[in-house]
Amino acid sequence: MHKRKSGKSVIVLCLLLVLVSSLYSKDLSYKEITLDNVSRYxxxxxxxxxxxxxxxxxVHQRQDTSSASLLIIKDKNMYLFKDGFDDPRIVEENRLIKEMENRLVINDMWTRPIDGKPDYLLITDRRVEVLKKFIVEDKNENLAERYSNFYVKMRDSFIQKHVNIFRGLMINRKDSDFKMNRVPLPKRLRDEGPTKxxxxxxxxxxxxxxxYAEDSDGDGITETFSVELPDGFHWGSKSGPNILFILKNRQENIKGMIGTLTKEAYEGTPEEEKIINKQFDQLDKEIPALMDDIIRMDFDTERVLNEAK
Incomplete structure (x- = not known):
């Protein structure tokens, strides 16, 4: 009887943890960026x-499992770079062939991973296509070095600038509507290891x-980071964060930029520690005078103390 109650308690606890997690975590639905659906240029x-x-x-077996897109809109021109690009038409064709041959494995159609080098570039002027370059599936190539260098430089600079802003918001927590939550992850029965x-x-x-920053698996590394502005800019209904959206990052260079954000949110940033240390330097000078001001000895007690010396 006791074991049954214990089992039920564990199930209830797990359900509560999942519920709490869902309350604090963000909706991570999205649509891949396409120029045809950009709301305005x-x-x-x-x-x-x-x-x-x-x-x-x-459910999402027709969704690319590894894809990065950089969209730049300047002077009504749109530039769309893609890294890890698989041509959807070829993917769908291969999917149908394997389906007919009964050899389909879920999500095995998307073969090109993100490697930090773009393999697709589309440029439009007022939605009119000006240039389109992409690497075909069976060639292990990337775009010309000029395009690749530009893509990496702009991507890294863009992400780092937003990381810096988020750190600034952490430092100024009281004025930035800053909220941080930690939710214990459910553990398997008889798992006596540390709670994540x-x-x-x-x-x-x-x-x-x-x-928004998230470490969902409790390994201490931020793998999801997003920035959005509710100003109506999008590339389709429920297309996700419209400025920056990194979901389940596995790229080492980007990990170097965003990896510590949730840890800093919980423990505090180095900059916050410097501010606190400066406060303590000042308190070290001011508190003795404060004690002299608020702790006063009455005349008789002071007289008795002096006579006893």
């Missing part, structure tokens, strides 16, 4: 989207940009 802006994860392989925690952090700039 009349304002200059940049967006980066990187996905290395499929929420439900059974998912960590979620969110903050908002004064102009309404919402920053």
């Amino acid at each position: 009349t304002e200059d802006r940049i967006a980066y989207q990187q996905v290395e994860y499929v929420i439900d392989p059974e 925690y998912s960590t979620f952090a969110v903050a908002k700039t004064k102009d309404g940009q919402v920053y």
Whole structure:
């Protein structure tokens, strides 16, 4: 009887943990960036989207499992770079062939991983195609070095600038609507190891940009980072964060930029520690005078103390 109750308690606890996690975690649904569906091109802006994860392989088997897109809109021209690009038409054709041959394995159609070198570039002027370059599936190539260098430089600079802003929002927590939550992850029965925690952090700039960082598996490394502005810019219904969206990152160089964000959200940033240390330096000078001011000895006690010396 006791074992049954214990088992039920564990199940209830797991359900509660899942519920709590869902309350704090973010909706990670998205659509891959396509120029045909960009809502407007009349304002200059940049967006980066990187996905290395499929929420439900059974449902999303026609969804690329490893893809990065950099969108730049400048002077009504749109530039779309893709890294890990697989031509959807070829993927669908191969899928149908394997399906007919009864050899289909879920999500095995998307063969090209993200490697930090773009293999697709589309340029439009007022939605009219000006240039289109992409590497065919069976060739282990990338775009010309000129395009690749530009892509990597702009991608890294763009991500780092937003990481710096998020750190600034962490330092100024009281004025940035900063929220941080840690949720214990469910453990298997008889697992006596240390409890791991998912960590979620969110903050908002004064102009309404919402920053979000997540370590979902409790390994201490941030793998999801997003920035969005609810200004109506999108590339389709429920297309996801419209400025920056990195989902389940596995790239080492990007890990170097975003990997510590949730840890810093929980433990504090080095900059915050410096501010606290400066405060203690000042307190070290001021507190003795404060004690003299607020702790006063009455005349009789002081007289008795002096006579006893």
